[in-house]
Amino acid sequence: MPIIEITDVVKTYQTGDVEVHALRGVSLSIDEGEFVAIMGASGSGKSTLMNIIGCLDRPTSGAYRLAGREVSGLNRDDLAEVRNQVLGFVFQNFNLLSRTSALENVELPLLYRGIHGKERHRRAAAALERVGLAGRLDHTPNQLSGGQQQRVAIARALVGEPKVVLADEPTGNLDSLTSVEVMALFQELQSTGITVALVTHEPDIAEFASRVVVVKDGLILSDDRQTPSSARVALDELLAAKAAGGAA
Amino acid sequence: MNPLITLRIALRALMRNSMRSFLTTLGIIIGVAAVIAMMAIGAGARAQVQAAFAAMGTNLLILLPGSTTAGGSHGGFGSMPTLTWEDLTAIQVELSSVKAAAPTLRSNQSLISDENNWTTSVTGTSPEYFGIRNWPFENGAGFTQGDVTAGAKVVVLGKTVVDRLFGKRVDPVGQTVRVGNTPFSVVGVAAAKGQSSTGQDYDDAAFIPYTTFARRIQGGLSKYLSGTVFIQAVSTEQTPRALADITRLLRDRHKLGDGQEDDFSIRNLNEVAGAQQQGTDTITNLLASVAAVSLLVGGIGIMNIMLVSVTERTREIGVRMAIGAKPRSILLQFLIEALVLSVVGGIIGVVLGVGIATWLASKFQWPIQIQVDVISLSVGFSGLVGIVFGLFPARKASQLDPIDALRYE
Numbered sequence: 001m002p003i004i005e006i007t008d009v010v011k012t013y014q015t016g017d018v019e020v021h022a023l024r025g026v027s028l029s030i031d032e033g034e035f036v037a038i039m040g041a042s043g044s045g046k047s048t049l050m051n052i053i054g055c056l057d058r059p060t061s062g063a064y065r066l067a068g069r070e071v072s073g074l075n076r077d078d079l080a081e082v083r084n085q086v087l088g089f090v091f092q093n094f095n096l097l098s099r100t101s102a103l104e105n106v107e108l109p110l111l112y113r114g115i116h117g118k119e120r121h122r123r124a125a126a127a128l129e130r131v132g133l134a135g136r137l138d139h140t141p142n143q144l145s146g147g148q149q150q151r152v153a154i155a156r157a158l159v160g161e162p163k164v165v166l167a168d169e170p171t172g173n174l175d176s177l178t179s180v181e182v183m184a185l186f187q188e189l190q191s192t193g194i195t196v197a198l199v200t201h202e203p204d205i206a207e208f209a210s211r212v213v214v215v216k217d218g219l220i221l222s223d224d225r226q227t228p229s230s231a232r233v234a235l236d237e238l239l240a241a242k243a244a245g246g247a248a
Numbered sequence: 249m250n251p252l253i254t255l256r257i258a259l260r261a262l263m264r265n266s267m268r269s270f271l272t273t274l275g276i277i278i279g280v281a282a283v284i285a286m287m288a289i290g291a292g293a294r295a296q297v298q299a300a301f302a303a304m305g306t307n308l309l310i311l312l313p314g315s316t317t318a319g320g321s322h323g324g325f326g327s328m329p330t331l332t333w334e335d336l337t338a339i340q341v342e343l344s345s346v347k348a349a350a351p352t353l354r355s356n357q358s359l360i361s362d363e364n365n366w367t368t369s370v371t372g373t374s375p376e377y378f379g380i381r382n383w384p385f386e387n388g389a390g391f392t393q394g395d396v397t398a399g400a401k402v403v404v405l406g407k408t409v410v411d412r413l414f415g416k417r418v419d420p421v422g423q424t425v426r427v428g429n430t431p432f433s434v435v436g437v438a439a440a441k442g443q444s445s446t447g448q449d450y451d452d453a454a455f456i457p458y459t460t461f462a463r464r465i466q467g468g469l470s471k472y473l474s475g476t477v478f479i480q481a482v483s484t485e486q487t488p489r490a491l492a493d494i495t496r497l498l499r500d501r502h503k504l505g506d507g508q509e510d511d512f513s514i515r516n517l518n519e520v521a522g523a524q525q526q527g528t529d530t531i532t533n534l535l536a537s538v539a540a541v542s543l544l545v546g547g548i549g550i551m552n553i554m555l556v557s558v559t560e561r562t563r564e565i566g567v568r569m570a571i572g573a574k575p576r577s578i579l580l581q582f583l584i585e586a587l588v589l590s591v592v593g594g595i596i597g598v599v600l601g602v603g604i605a606t607w608l609a610s611k612f613q614w615p616i617q618i619q620v621d622v623i624s625l626s627v628g629f630s631g632l633v634g635i636v637f638g639l640f641p642a643r644k645a646s647q648l649d650p651i652d653a654l655r656y657e
Contacts, residue, residue, distance in 0.1 A: 056570060056650045077574045084572020091654065095567045099264040109571040111253055156571065 002065075003163055003195050004030040004053060009062030009072075011048050011218075022048040024218035025062070030211075032163070035190045035228065036197045037209035045218040047168070050199050054087060054166045055079045067163050084112055088157030090198075092169035094149040096141040102128060102152045103137040109160045127155040131185060147178030154185055158194075165189060167198035171205055177238055183208040184231035208234075251584075254577055258584035265557075272553040273593030275546025276633065280597025280626045281604060282539035284618070288605035290532025291617035297528055301521035303441050303450065305381040307347075307487045308518070311339075311477040311494065314511030329472035330511040335501055336477055342497060345490035347482045350377035353461050353475035359454060360426040361413040368409050370427060370454045372461020372475070378404075378438070380480040388421035388436030391457050395435075399459040403432040406451040407440040425454075430464050432456065487518050543626070547590070547633035554586050554641035565645050566653025579646035586638020587631060594630030598623050 011023040022045045030036055040046035051057035052064060055071055058079075064072040067086050074082065083089075088109075096105045106124040115123070128137060131151040141149050150170060157165050167186070171179035186196050187208060198209070206212050207229045214221040262269045314330035333351075340349050353372035358365055371377075378390050391402045403425060405413070414420045420434045441450040462469040481490035491514055498512055558565070565578055573581075602618055609616040 051651055054570070056654075077576070080569065080572050080574040083570060089570045091567075095563060095654070097264070097564055097567070100260070104260065108568070111257060112568070112572045112574075112577060114253060160572075 001032060002029040003032040003067055004028070004197070005063075005065040006053070007063040009049075009052060009059040009064060011045075011052065011057070012060045021218050023052070023059070026215075026218070026220055028213065028220065028223075030195060030197065032195055033190060033193050034195055035186065035208070035210045036195075037206035037212045038197060038199045038215060039201060039203075039206055039212060040215035040221075041201070044215045046199050046215040048218075049215060050166060050168055050197070053164075053197060054089065055082050084109060084160065086163050088160060088162035088165040090150070090153050090157050090165065090167035090170045092172040094141070094146075094153045094173075096149055096152055096156075098142065099140055101138045101140055102133060102144070102155075105141075105152055106156045106159050109156060113160065124155075124159055127159040128152070130158065131155045145178075146174050147181055150174060150178070150182055151185065154182070154189075158189070162194065164195045164197065167196070169199055169201070171200065171202065177235075177242070179205065180231050180235045180238060184235055187228070187231050251580065254580045255584055255588075257577075258581050258588060261561075261581065262585055262588060268553065268557075269589060272550055273589045273596070275549035276543065276590050276593030276630050277546075277597040277600060279539065279543030279546040280594045280630055281601035282542055283536060283626045284598055284601025284622060285604040285608070286535040286539050287532065287622045288601070288616040288618045289608065289614060290528065290535060291619055291622075292609070292615035293528045294525060294532070295617050296615045297521065297524045300444065301517060301524075302382065304444065304517055305478065305480065307481040307484050307490075308380065309479040309481060309487065309491055309494070310515045310517065311349075311479055312513045312515070313473070313476070314513070329470075329474045330502065331473045331477065331498075332471055333469075333473050335498060336473060338497060338501060339477070339479065339494060343490065343493045345481055345486045345493050347480045348376040348380050349477055349479040350374045350380055351458050351473055351475055351477050352377065353458055353466065353473075355461075355465050357427050357454075357465065359409065359413060361420075361423070363415075364413050366409060366412040368406070368452050368454055370456060370461070370465065372456055372458035372465070373478075374458060377455065377478060380478050383441065384439045386437045386439040387419045388434070390436055391455075396457040396459050399463055400457060401430060401432045401460060401464075402435045402456065403427070404436040404438055404455040405434055406438050406453040408449055408451040409454055410437055427454075427456070427464070484518060487516060491516055543630065543633065546593070546630075547637040550586055550589055550634060551637035551641060554582065554638055555644070557585075558582065558641045558645045561645075562648065562653050562656040565648050566650050566656065569648070569650035570654060575646040578648075579642045582642035582645045583635065583638050586642065587634040590630045590634025590638075591627065594627040597630070598627060 006026060006028045009023055009026045013020040013022060026049060038046050038050060048057065052059055055066070059072050062072065063070065066082065071079070071082055097108070103121070103124050106127050107120050110120040110123060125137060128134060131154050133148060133151055133155065136144065136148065141152070144152065165186070171182055174182060183205060186198065190196050200206055208231050209226070210228045211223070211225045213223045311331070336349060336351055339346055350373050355370055356367055357370040358367045374396055375390050375393055378385070385404075386407070390404055391400065395402050405420065405425070410418070410420055413425065414423070419437070421436065423434050424431045425434055426432070438451070438455070443449055459469065466474070479490065479494065481487040494514060495510065499510065502511055504511065568578060605616045605618060608614050
């Protein structure tokens with residue numbers, strides 16, 4: 001059963017006198033529990049597609065059903081509610097609130113959902129534990145490494161128990177080892193039934209996805225299912241190689 | 249969206265930038281402190297003027313004998329006796345708007361005790377005088393109507409005179425003081441009253457029955473009352489009526505025609521007090537409005553920083569929107585931030601203002617009066633300033649597009 005169902009979506013921007021056709025009629029259906037990598041050069045329309053999937057933007061025309069609900073015509077308030085309830089976001093530059101503890105950062109979506117004190121605390125702490133940061137609840141972003149910050153961001157995306165996690169270049173600011181670590185985390189999410197969609201331009205990151213969609217000039221160029229590589233295995237290999245390199 | 253949760257979000261955001269939050273609110277702090285301090289000083293000055301006039305006597309009218317035109321030259325008021333003792337009796341008996349009237353005959357005399365002598369103003373008057381002037385006794389009592397009728401040689405001394413003649417902390421009641429060559433028995437000491445608004449010492453005085461005064465000092469009781477009359481109206485509202493009644497009565501008794509000027513004059517102390525009051529009120533209002541302007545400038549300061557804050561936190565706003573903040577919650581968050589800044593600033597300002605006023609009071613011996621309504625008004629006003637000047641930045645924040653906001657560098 002598709003959780004994301006996009007039909008003939010067109011997005012046109014008006015920049016001065018020039019009309020920019022970011023999406024020219026895209027149809028895409030993603031099933032629950034899939035791990036989709038969306039690839040494409042800059043200006044291909046992949047970010048626009050991601051924004052529409054993420055309910056941050058509305059299509060000029062076309063239909064978008066998310067978790068069985070038509071969302072293309074919703075107003076700003078309803079879209080905010082959908083984002084809060086159904087979606088989780090992970091960004092390239094982490095976008096954590098500075099001078100705010102990891103716990104409070106993760107609590108934020110629950111705060112907007114109106115979940116109170118203890119329950120909010122408990123769920124945020126559990127989400128941080130799930131990404132392996134149980135001991136760093138009160139660390140602020142500047143006390144954490146890039147990989148740890150991204151894991152806080154993933155915990156923030158998870159805490160609301162979303163159906164879909166959207167990640168925009170989540171490894172763009174990370175080295176290859178932490179990138180694989182983060183991808184292992186995404187694969188773990190997928191194994192628990194969460195749908196993951198991530199935008200990337202790195203082919204070796206896309207390898208960890210079960211499906212690769214390539215966007216070009218506002219249209220889908222290719223859409224292939226694949227057997228994903230295991231990030232866990234890749235991580236072990238990298239660690240072994242690093243240990244060997246260290247020994248030599 | 250629960251406003252309590254929004255308050256929590258706003259408080260967290262303010263705490264993250266506690267230094268800037270403090271600096272932002274400094275304008276409001278100074279503004280409110282200035283308003284509170286100015287109003288406290290103004291109210292204190294007002295109370296002091298009120299007290300000074302209350303010390304003279306409440307609802308007091310002073311009747312002075314006439315200005316007479318003798319051969320084309322105007323003598324000043326009091327230059328010629330035109331008031332008779334019968335006039336006084338008429339005022340006391342016939343007018344319902346008059347509560348009491350007391351004659352005052354004055355002369356500077358040398359008072360001599362066993363150890364010392366002191367020259368002071370001796371007033372011949374009636375027992376009502378002390379009531380008219382709200383003047384209690386520290387020791388003993390005033391003289392009586394019987395003393396007046398008998399022309400008794402009794403005296404009530406002011407505090408300063410007691411200090412000079414007998415030394416401090418001595419009760420002179422029962423002792424003898426000579427006025428000129430006549431020995432007087434001290435029957436009472438008037439409580440210390442302090443200085444008049446012009447610096448005259450009220451306590452440097454002695455009081456004897458007017459009959460005794462006329463006989464021993466003036467050398468006989470004449471038909472004319474060669475002094476002034478202190479008159480107390482029944483109430484503040486009745487004071488102007490009392491003034492009109494006295495004027496009508498005296499013109500009638502003196503048989504003055506329509507074209508003739510009054511041969512007496514009446515001073516309304518309430519009016520003089522009102523004029524002085526207005527003077528201090530004007531200055532208070534002036535100071536307070538300057539302070540209010542600084543409060544307004546404080547509000548603009550908040551708007552300024554909130555605008556900077558919205559720009560600086562664009563990405564944060566984008567993240568909040570992406571994870572589910574509605575435009576309304578963003579609006580509310582920034583509005584509450586501005587409100588908290590201004591109200592907390594207002595409260596700190598009140599504390600500071602009260603502190604400044606108290607310090608000035610002790611340092612310069614200024615009377616101050618801290619008014620609760622001024623405090624609640626200025627805290628309320630600073631809250632209003634916060635909402636008014638916070639609204640524009642908050643609207644700006646809430647109308648941001650989440651995509652642009654997330655991409656903002």
